[in-house]
Amino acid sequence: MKKKTTGTQMRIIHRYLGFFLAGIMAMYSLSGTLLIFRSTDFLKQEKHIETTLEPNLTEENLGKELKIKGFKVSSQENDALNFKDGTYNIKTGEVSYIKKDLPFILGKMTKLHKATTNDPLYWLNIFFGASLLFFVISTFWMFRPATKTFKKGLYFTLGGLLLTFLLLFV
Numbered sequence: 513m514k515k516k517t518t519g520t521q522m523r524i525i526h527r528y529l530g531f532f533l534a535g536i537m538a539m540y541s542l543s544g545t546l547l548i549f550r551s552t553d554f555l556k557q558e559k560h561i562e563t564t565l566e567p568n569l570t571e572e573n574l575g576k577e578l579k580i581k582g583f584k585v586s587s588q589e590n591d592a593l594n595f596k597d598g599t600y601n602i603k604t605g606e607v608s609y610i611k612k613d614l615p616f617i618l619g620k621m622t623k624l625h626k627a628t629t630n631d632p633l634y635w636l637n638i639f640f641g642a643s644l645l646f647f648v649i650s651t652f653w654m655f656r657p658a659t660k661t662f663k664k665g666l667y668f669t670l671g672g673l674l675l676t677f678l679l680l681f682v
Contacts, residue, residue, distance in 0.1 A: 555614055559611045562606070568603075
């Protein structure tokens, strides 16, 4: 039996790892694109929430309780604090506001995309990142260095690197 070269082994692993990760690559692609629009209401659904919190909360504590980033009171009328998309009654603690979230599946996808070590599936992000790095490295074993395709590929690599640096420093 003929021994496989490093190039052949890299191509085989590259091929099957690519097939294996096709679904998660599509998910990361979609969720990464959605994250660009995270500060907008793009694809978000409104949910009206009415609940009761402790009375007499400060602006800072109210923002923490509601888990709203960049929380800011816009005005105060009598016993009501008004904020973007809602109100808080200082005396009774009643809160009424609109929360905007992505649909369930899209929300889960973006949450996975932003996973940290505090999330149980952060290891998936590490595996995926390592796999992408393998794809980068194994690409250079897809064609023999003496071929025209390989040399042309190096020009595309250089172009991609230059574009990356340009985007990093603009």
